[in-house]
Amino acid sequence: MNGPLLFLPLIPLVPFLGFLVNGTLGRKLPKALVATIALAAPLLSFLIVLHAAFLVWAGSVTLPVIEQGAPVWISAGAVHIDFGSVVDPLSLVMLLIITGVGFLIHVYSVGYMAEEDGYWRFFAYLNLFLFFMTVLVQAGNILLMFVGWEGVGLASYLLVGFWFQKTSAADAGKKAFIVNRVGDFGFLIGIFLLLANFGTLTVTEIAARIAANPGMTGGVLTAISLCLLVGATGKSAQLPLYVWLPDAMEGPTPVSALIHAATMVTAGVYMIARTHFIFDRSPLALMVVAIIGAATALFAATIGLVQTDIKRVLAYSTVSQLGYMFLGCGVAAYSAAVFHLMTHAFFKALLFLAAGSVIHGLGGEQDMRKMGGLRKHMPVTFWTMTMAVLAIAGFFPFAGFFSKDAILYAAFAQGGLGTVLWFVGLVTALLTSFYMFRLWYLTFMGESRDPHAHPHESPWSMLCPLVILAVLSVCGGWIGVGRFGAFLAPAVGRHAAESGAGSLEIWLSVLAVAVAALGWFLADRLYRQRPGSAAQVAAAVPAGYNLLVHKYYVDEIYSMMFVKPLLALSKFFLEWVVDIAILGGLAWLLGGIALLGGAILQRWQSGNLRSYAAWLALGAVALLLFVLVPWTTVLAGFGLHIGMVGH
């Protein structure tokens, strides 16, 4: 390899080492040592990534860096797949987010999980997650990416079901895993289609193959991109496979922050950006991505309006924000989508960690109806959360403003369907602002609604990450989508709308901020000025309110359409096919053979001396015939050559 060393393989390997040590020995090690190992791993990875980023910034390394001479994984005929890493601007940004935010959340977890029995288990899983996530991002070919993709699903399953003694947590883990399987099936089909049509899975080679073939549009590329999209909707919790994410909130809050907000759920967006050259050739697939994104954004935001569990509000908000990123991808503004991915990682991780701090301070209470007035008791949590709320609502100059604005502008600039999607995005921005300020008012403002609560501020190990993330939530967007897009351009191409910051974009931004302010105003009216009025609004439209409270009955519909028939079929299969037909039938068959054999042989054992003697004589005759008759000669006479074919 030319140039300075980047130590790319170490980025995933160090967390894996942490996982191995904590996973095997952690039970016997003291908590302080477990925490040290668990923190050292992501820190070291982060430093390696920072080092690489610094070299890129200083200009001594030019991206993309393709690792040479990596160990071969699969070599079959023309197909050649290795463990090589690729670092281009896109994966560098992702790696910085994953290891950076990941490290902060590890630090937070030390305080948050201090009282847990499964301390070592938690950190082992967390390190395992970082290992798979970095593999996913760094992978130079799609199959290795799929390994990381499945691995983060496994880590997610393990961490959602961390409190597996609780039935709801174990069920949520299973739900996350099974729903993701549905998406992964689509991804896998997409991989097979790629392999069948291009004969390689190396991303750069496929890109070169498509670039060399300008006439190649639609057709099989549409099929491939739609299959990949199915995978992305599963992992990134988009319609119709979003149902697992709200339930995944059963996991510990740092997990929700790291996996189910900042990193893993953005893997779908990353995957689409990574394979954007396929999507670019299929207008139909891009349109589907955009529609799914906008629909999910609006759909999840409406559900988020009425949730009372603080983490569930954030979960639906995550689904909604991921919808924005899909919308960005769908209008081919990949760098805007990745930009939003980055700012979202900052403010949503912060929101979750602050919510975790609130839950921690209230001794495990998650119901916002029992909170209130926490501003006085938890000032640091309050102020950092406020930054995050302003950022996600899209107020200038917080991070969310720049990235959301970039996506909305790209959608609007597309015209036609894009204008409709822009409007959907704008309405979603209103709803986002409303439900975030609703959360803010219910949690921190007013007076405590639970007389038994004794809230206390969290330890500094938890507050430090909050402060750092708050700074990032404020400043993260200042780099601007223009410069960000220019940096990403080699990896994801350039969208026309990103450079032109005309007066139209300024007017659209003003509109977006006005809408966010309207959302704040509404929340203020309903939850501060007249605290009872929210219930009156709900009572005025009971049908709509019930629909939202029951999350559009999607879980019930899925249960009716898929879960129950499948369970019934499985039950039928288990009871009738496996139990009765195979197991019972086998026993019956064996018994029947024994009975029948007995019945036949019994007649032989007549006790009649002369019959025995006759059999004896027959046997002797048979033996004689066998010995005396020259069989080979006899059979040769019939033209048969037993055992002598060809002679």
Added chain:
Amino acid sequence: MNADSIQFFQQEVPLSWYLLLSAVLFALGVVGFLIKRNLITVFMSIELMLNAVNLSFVTFAHQWHAVKGQIFVFFVMVVAAAEAAVGLAIIIAVFRARSTLAVDRIDLMKL
């Protein structure tokens, strides 16, 4: 005696004749064993088969000048004697128990 008759009497009986006799005797024994109903006759048929075999043993021993065959005949005789002693005792016991010696009717181990 003329030379022809001397030659006739000096001439040995051919091997095949002994074997033929032995085979006939053995076959008679087998048939008797299979078709006779009386247990004692069946028993006698077994003796007949044993002696048919003895005859062929002696024949071959003479033919090949090997004494092993003759020794074997003694073994067979001893076994046959023992068998006769035990077998007849059993037959008497069976007759006492069943009042019959028809083999077709003695087809159960217990009464």
